[in-house]
Amino acid sequence: VARWEHRTRTLSKLFGSSSLACYCLGFIIILLNVYRSHSMTVAMRLQARWDLMERTDVFYVGVALMVLGTVLVVGSFLRLGFTGTFLGDYFGILMEEKVTCFPFNVLENPMYWGSTANYLGLALM
Numbered sequence: 293v294a295r296w297e298h299r300t301r302t303l304s305k306l307f308g309s310s311s312l313a314c315y316c317l318g319f320i321i322i323l324l325n326v327y328r329s330h331s332m333t334v335a336m337r338l339q340a341r342w343d344l345m346e347r348t349d350v351f352y353v354g355v356a357l358m359v360l361g362t363v364l365v366v367g368s369f370l371r372l373g374f375t376g377t378f379l380g381d382y383f384g385i386l387m388e389e390k391v392t393c394f395p396f397n398v399l400e401n402p403m404y405w406g407s408t409a410n411y412l413g414l415a416l417m
Contacts, residue, residue, distance in 0.1 A: 293317060294382035303383075310383040311375065318378030336415055345416065354416030357409045364406025367395040377403070 294317070297303045303313035344350065369377050371393065375385045395402035 294379040298382040310385060314375050314378060314380050314383040314385060318374055321378055332411065332414065350416055354413040357413030357416065359413075361406040361409030361411075361413060364395050364399070364402040364409065368403040368406065371396065 293303075297313065297317075301310075303317065304310040307313040307316060371391045372387070374380075375383070376387055376391075380386070395406075399405050
């Protein structure tokens with residue numbers, strides 16, 4: 293959808309502004325993420341349980357991964373803002389300069405790594 297918008301500017305024309313179109317697409321992405329997270333949780337609850345995974349230390353490793361993942365994802369969002377996080381560059385909304393402070397000074401793609409840590413942590417929990 294973002295590449296299509298970049299080529300055609302159809303959503304920007306439809307919504308009357310590139311910012312409004314970006315916010316609407318971002319909202320849809322958030323809703324799809326909520327659905328994905330719910331589906332992952334349901335799928336994991338339906339799986340057979342391995343006794344090793346019932347240990348308290350495994351649970352706390354999952355909690356630690358979720359805390360780390362949340363710090364990376366939220367930190368990324370706060371640095372990039374809504375349009376920087378949700379494909380604003382495809383709508384012509386560009387940042388003035390490259391973000392190089394935390395968490396981008398720790399990892400190249402902190403939002404992807406944070407999301408991965410969140411889902412691994414959830415699976416362990």
